[in-house]
Amino acid sequence: MKRIYDGHIRARRLAAVLGLALVVIAEAAAAQVYKWKDEHGVTHYGDTPPPRVKSDILKTDRPAPARAPVLPYELARAVQAAPVVLYTTARCDGCDQGRALLRARGIPFSERTVNSGEDQQQLERANGGRSELPLLLVGSRRIAGFQSAAWQDALSAAAYPRQKMLPPSYQFAAPVPAAGAGSGVATPAASTTSAPPTPPVRGQIKMPPDEAAAQAADQQPRSRQSPAAGTPPTQ
Numbered sequence: 001m002k003r004i005y006d007g008h009i010r011a012r013r014l015a016a017v018l019g020l021a022l023v024v025i026a027e028a029a030a031a032q033v034y035k036w037k038d039e040h041g042v043t044h045y046g047d048t049p050p051p052r053v054k055s056d057i058l059k060t061d062r063p064a065p066a067r068a069p070v071l072p073y074e075l076a077r078a079v080q081a082a083p084v085v086l087y088t089t090a091r092c093d094g095c096d097q098g099r100a101l102l103r104a105r106g107i108p109f110s111e112r113t114v115n116s117g118e119d120q121q122q123l124e125r126a127n128g129g130r131s132e133l134p135l136l137l138v139g140s141r142r143i144a145g146f147q148s149a150a151w152q153d154a155l156s157a158a159a160y161p162r163q164k165m166l167p168p169s170y171q172f173a174a175p176v177p178a179a180g181a182g183s184g185v186a187t188p189a190a191s192t193t194s195a196p197p198t199p200p201v202r203g204q205i206k207m208p209p210d211e212a213a214a215q216a217a218d219q220q221p222r223s224r225q226s227p228a229a230g231t232p233p234t235q
């Protein structure tokens with residue numbers, strides 16, 4: 001009986017030792033060991049990343065870019081249908097008053113500055129040949145000179161809200177030179193008398209140049225063809 005009892009004791013002790021060894025091995029396997037060399041060439045071991053790795057992570061951890069604020073539906077619809085453009089110049093009281101009016105009402109607008117000869121030419125194109133400033137464009141409507149009542153009426157006619165509805169985080173666009181931004185007014189393209197080239201037809205058989213020229217001449221009206229030599233003109 002004593003031998004059997006001693007055998008059980010030894011078995012329990014062996015099981016406890018094996019269990020403890022497995023726990024130690026599991027913890028060692030779960031722990032990550034880092035190895036690096038410092039500036040003096042000394043090798044280090046540890047369970048934390050080296051300082052250089054931490055600094056690299058901080059340098060590459062950039063915040064996500066901020067999203068542009070979303071405009072309310074009523075205001076966004078007016079901006080899309082009738083964008084507002086303001087032409088200004090330096091030392092212009094009317095320009096300052098007009099800019100303040102748009103900001104106070106919460107109107108998103110593009111500001112074009114007129115400070116050079118090219119800017120002046122662009123202003124005259126947008127203002128029908130005149131050079132009066134400030135110039136307000138609300139869609140296709142233009143008002144030269146600062147006129148508070150006329151500006152307010154033009155904005156209301158374009159369905160801009162009477163009260164300021166801009167989000168608190170909204171930032172107005174920075175002014176740009178008029179010559180580099182265009183007129184801000186949609187102008188129709190110049191009409192041309194030449195007919196556009198006929199697009200090729202898939203499967204079309206190409207004719208020799210002589211036959212193609214002869215066929216084109218036959219398709220022209222008889223009145224445009226020049227009479228042959230010695231033939232009297234047709235009345």
